[in-house]
Amino acid sequence: MTEQTISLERLEDTINLFGSFDENIRLIEHELGVSVISRDSQLKVSGEDPEQVLFAVHAIENLMGLAARGEAIGEQNVRYVLQLVREGREQEVQQLSAGVLCITAKGKPIKAKTLGQKKYVEAIQKNTVTLGIGPAGTGKTYLAVAAAVAAFRAKEINRIILTRPAVEAGERLGFLPGDLQSKVDPYLRPLYDALFDMLGPETYQKYLERGNIEVAPLAYMRGRTLDDSFIILDEAQNTSREQMKMFLTRLGFGSKIVITGDITQIDLPGDKVSGLREAMRVLKGVEDIAICRLSESDVVRHVIVQRIIKAYEIDEERKNKKDRR
DSSP, X not given: OEEEEEEOOOHHHHHHHHOGGGHHHHHHHHHHTOEEEEETTEEEEEXXXXXXXXXXXXXXXXXXXXXXXXXXXXXXHHHHHHHHHHTTOGGGGGGOOOOOXXXXXXXXXXXXXXXXXXXXXXXXXXXXXXXXXXOTTSOHHHHHHHHHHHHHHTTSOSEEEEEEOOOOSSXXXXXXXXXXXXXHHHHHHHHHHHHHHHHOHHXXXXXXXXXXXXXXXXXXXXXXXXXXXXXXXXXXXXOBHHHHHHHHTTBOTTOEEEEEEOTTOOOSOTTSOBXXXXXXXXXXXXXXXXXXXXXXXGOXXXXXXXXXXXXXXXXXXHHHHHHHO
C-alpha cells in the first residue's frame, strides 16, 4: 500500500475541488483505483499501485491550482486533467485557465475548457480566416458564435452572419412543411440556439430586425461582399468545392470568417469532393488563415460522446487497414 499526503490551504478551493457530494474526488478514486481521505487540512491518497497514487496526487494538485485561479471544477475538468496527467502533459494544465470570451444573457461566462479550444479561440482572435475542424461536441460552433457576439459587443464589427449549407443527413428539404424559410430553419437551429444563449430571445429578435444579425442558407451568400462582419460557416464539410470558394471570396474589409466542420460526417454524394477537405489542403500555410484541429479529447459534452467518437475512429482505422490489404 502506497500513501501520499497533500496539504490543503484554502477552504473555498477545497470545496470547489471536491464538488457536490464529493463527486470530483469520487471520480478520481474510480478512475485511478485509489482512496482519498480528508483529514484536518490534509488529503491522504492511498492505493496498491504507486504510479496510480502519483497520478492522483498530480491531478489533485493541478485541479487545486485551477480552483485557486477561479476555475469551477466539474466532471469535464477532472477527466481532462486526468488525461493530461496520464499522458505526461501535466505542465500544460497551467495553460488551461483562459480569459472569459463572452458572457451569456443569463450571466454565465463562456471560456475555452480544453487546450484545443483555447488554441482555437486564440486563432479566431488573431486571424482573419479560421477553420475549426473536429468531431461533435468540441464547441466549434458555440465558441465561434461567442467570439462573434464578443466582437459585436466591442463594436469591432457591425453584423453577425451565420450560414450553413442545406444538405440533409438522409432526408429531403421538400418533405418539410411550409415555405423556404420554414424548410431551412431546422438546419440553422444550432446557430439560433447558440445566439439565443448569448443574447437572449428579445435582444436576438431586436438585432435580427435591425439587420445586425443574419441567419441564412449558404446559397444566399452568392454575389455579396460582406464588410465589417463576423461570418460563420457551420457544417462546412457539406459544402462543395465551388460553394467553399464562393463563400471565402465574400470576405470584405473589416470582416472575419470562421469555418467549422467535421470531416468524418460528410453527407454529400459519394462522387462529390467536400469543400472543407479541399480548403484545408489549399489554404494550408496561407498568411492570416489558421487551421485548428480539435479531437475527441476536446469534447465537452457527456463523456459517452468521447467514447462514441473514439469507437468510430478505431472502427474506421480497422476498415482502412483491411482495405489496404
